[in-house]
Amino acid sequence: MSDAALAIVRGSFTMRIRAESWLGDTLLADDIPVADGSENRDRSLNVPEQISLTVPRRAGGFDWSPGTDPAHPLAAYGQQLRIDYGIDVGNGQTEWVNRGWFLITESSTTDDTVSVSCAGLLTLIDEAKLVAPFQPSITDTLASVIRSLVEPALTTTFDGTLADRGIPLGMQWDTDRLGAVTEVLDAWPADMVVTEDAYLLIGPVSDSGSPVLSVTDDRETGTVVQWQGGSSRDGAFNTVVAQGEDSAGNPIQGVVYDTNTAGPFCYGGPFNPFPVPYSYQSSLLTTVTQCRSSAAATLKRLRRTSSRKLGVSMVPHPGLVPGDIVAVTGAGLSNARCVIEAMSLPYSPGEMSLTVRVL
Template identity: 70%
Template sequence: MSDTALAIVKSGFDMRIRAESWLGGVLLADDIPITDGSESRDRSLAIPEQITLSVPRTDGGTSWEPIEPDHPLAAYGQMLRIDYGVDLPGHTEWINRGWFLITGSEADGETISVTATGLLQLIQEAELTAPFQPSSTDTLVSVIRALVEPALTVSIDSQLTDRSVPLSIQWDTDRLGAVTEVLNAWPADAHVTPDGYLSVEPVGDGTTPVLSLTDGVGGTVVRWQASASRDGAYNAVVAQGEDGFGNQIQGVVYDQEPGSPLRYGGTFSPLPVPYKFSSPLLTTITQCRDAAATTLKRLRRTAARKFTVTLVPHPGLMTGDIVSVTGAGLTNALCVIETLSLPYSPQEMTLTVRVL
């Protein structure tokens, strides 16, 4: 976002929503009339992105009821590109929110209700029709590409180190589950970019905040998320694999983060409370330890302290972004956005942020 748009967003603005519908690379409609809707993102879900839209049944003589299979709002492969507009003096600045696969459209009186999800829906639906077993020349990169492309183009971060894949591994049906297993063993993270690519990159949080949020400023409200549970709380991770001689190997990583309420040796438990998983993709102790450390980072996302933040809608924010939060007893605390709900009509935006 430009500095001008960012300044306007912080104080309130006139929003616009632009929705395009595409099918097989062909533009079906470039200005779908949106009367209401919302977008939600949750990093803990297999398919993090969900949107709902309300569209008039007819508008300007155009019917938006998806009767034909090639209608812009039908669910036969139609994808929506959503842009969020901020009115500036003399023009509108558009922020791309991404591509979404239409999963359903239903007429209710004079309104068409549309639901759509992130593009990983394509991978989740496409169960393997035959067992998938890597060849002797396959690597982590080639396996990810074989599982995902051509539904999504894969972009691999140059910081990741590729390696060969053992021939003993086989996946029977769950394509997205196979992708997740490769990512966990690498270790790596993946998300769909606003341009529709699957970006595979190292696991970790950034350090530079994209926005400062202060309780009581500009309509922002910061509250502790009032929930606590021992379910899903661990202070150690055990990752198991198998070396080239068939011997079982493992790597163990303990939560030793200063200030962590689950820290090993702290008050949470005098004993290790381990999360265990195994994968034939792990063939060395180093790989097991790296995978265990990455898994521990992911587990902290659910167990860490969290805030709920409500604010004026900010169309530049995405899950995974770092923000600085002042409120609820903290000052300029670095936090990462874990979930968000962005309205497509004048309402408050809601974030769930995790304290780093």
């Protein structure tokens, strides 16, 4: 986003939504008349993105009810929507922010309205179960296995900081394609995200980086920051044990403790002076170093669900996505580094909500 657009979205602004429909390489419609909708993202889910749209049945002389036409722009036969969020920056100019590509999963018509449901492109991997056991070859690596499991549905790109390595002999996955991808990522360790350009980006598990936005509780301007209610010990581990097997068949493991003294689950602290372990085993882990790296990344993932969270209500900001770092002031915190875990972005005038985890 430009500096001008960033300044505008901190207050009230005029917005619009532009949606294109594609079936493979064929453009079916370039400006679907979206009347309302919302975008929800939660990176704890297998498919983080969920979109709902409302479209008038007839607009511009076109019937937007898909009926039984498999090539209709709003049908659910492989059609994908590219959605852009427009910000009026003045002088008749609109700056467009690409929110990404989404697979239409369902369309229905009621009276004069068409309701469209979409999901992120990982749906293509999640629903594509393996029809025969998948066994990597002797020359396969972590990267090549992921490519084999997700391409050509999603083109994969890898962060240059990741170090690829071979796959142990005898690995096999029977049915769950997305589960196989997740197991490889856990062992690497790495994370995946579908980019706005529809690439599957594989990168390190990290909550680092500078804040992209400062959020301050200010009820007069419409920004509300408050702690989310509820507290539970369920899933609040302070130790992760990753188990594997070396080349000689001997069991190995790596153990990582939560040493964050500023957090509520620090090992040896009031939460529990003893280890409260989360344990798992993977044949992809063949050295103690690999076990420890995987355990450390798993601890970071566990914190996504068990750590303290804040709810933020604010003016819509179409430049944000889960995983972004924001600085939050409010609810007793001052300029606290937080990471966005979930969000809801309206596609018509309204409030945006964020769920952020305190780092």
